[in-house]
Amino acid sequence: MTAPEGRPEITLHLTRTFQSPREKVFRAWTDPEEITKWWGPEGCSSPSAEIDLRVGGRYRIAMTTPEMGEIYSTGEYREVIPPERLVFTWVWEKVPEMEGVETLMTLEFREKGDSTEIILTHERFPTEKDRDNHEWGWNSCLDCLEKMLV
Amino acid sequence: MRLSSSALDKMFSALADPTRRAILSRLAQGESSVGELAAPFDMSLPAVSKHLRVLEGAGLMTREREGRVHRCRLNPESLKDAVEWFSFYRQFWEGQFDALSNYLNEVSEQETSK
Numbered sequence: 001m002t003a004p005e006g007r008p009e010i011t012l013h014l015t016r017t018f019q020s021p022r023e024k025v026f027r028a029w030t031d032p033e034e035i036t037k038w039w040g041p042e043g044c045s046s047p048s049a050e051i052d053l054r055v056g057g058r059y060r061i062a063m064t065t066p067e068m069g070e071i072y073s074t075g076e077y078r079e080v081i082p083p084e085r086l087v088f089t090w091v092w093e094k095v096p097e098m099e100g101v102e103t104l105m106t107l108e109f110r111e112k113g114d115s116t117e118i119i120l121t122h123e124r125f126p127t128e129k130d131r132d133n134h135e136w137g138w139n140s141c142l143d144c145l146e147k148m149l150v
Numbered sequence: 151m152r153l154s155s156s157a158l159d160k161m162f163s164a165l166a167d168p169t170r171r172a173i174l175s176r177l178a179q180g181e182s183s184v185g186e187l188a189a190p191f192d193m194s195l196p197a198v199s200k201h202l203r204v205l206e207g208a209g210l211m212t213r214e215r216e217g218r219v220h221r222c223r224l225n226p227e228s229l230k231d232a233v234e235w236f237s238f239y240r241q242f243w244e245g246q247f248d249a250l251s252n253y254l255n256e257v258s259e260q261e262t263s264k
Binding site: 012014016018019020024025028037038039040041042044098100101102103118120122124 | 154155158159162236238239240241242243244245246247248249250251252253254255257258
């Protein structure tokens with residue numbers, strides 16, 4: 001797939017399977033109490049989360065980090081289809097290098113027996129927000145970029 | 151690394167095109183003239199020049215004139231910025247997945263021990 005003319009697209013894709021049913025996994029991402037129980041990579045944790053889970057609703061998740069103290073990720077839900085799909089904007093607050101730079105997250109939750117596969121897409125998208133067409137092409141070129149730096 | 155919204159857009163716009171990525175790959179091997187960069191492509195020189203202007207505008211490439219020859223050079227610093235942007239997010243989300251996995255395993259262990 002190629003990106004439509006004038007709509008540059010570079011995306012990050014991650015996929016992982018979790019040994020839990022889909023409803024549980026979806027709830028872990030959307031229930032504020034659940035979020036504070038696991039949110040944050042190694043060394044980080046979340047003291048609070050505010051979630052207004054509906055299209056147009058906003059969220060704000062706090063995260064304490066060793067290097068930067070308390071930072072926040074915040075944004076607006078664009079799609080909410082429990083327990084299959086979440087699309088939301090993502091902006092960091094209190095992270096100097098990233099302040100105000102808006103990106104887009106998509107989470108797809110797929111049932112695989114008793115397990116759930118999450119397909120995560122994180123992308124930069126154009127500042128014009130007329131994004132009604134979800135047939136975005138993508139070119140993930142992290143590998144080729146890294147090769148260029150060798 | 152500090153990338154403004156518009157700098158990110160310019161960089162990603164530049165990188166989203168396979169011809170431009172091929173040009174960058176070629177530049178990663180060493181500086182080239184515009185003619186040398188255009189050679190592999192079945193494309194007019196103006197079309198290639200357009201791509202080069204996009205790369206320059208994104209700060210991925212610099213150009214110096216030596217007489218009538220334009221020598222093009224990769225700017226590795228801005229490429230590093232793009233790589234860092236991805237790496238930051240990739241590490242963040244991998245870490246998130248690790249944390250989620252641990253949490254869900256704990257929860258199901260607690261449930262089965264009831």
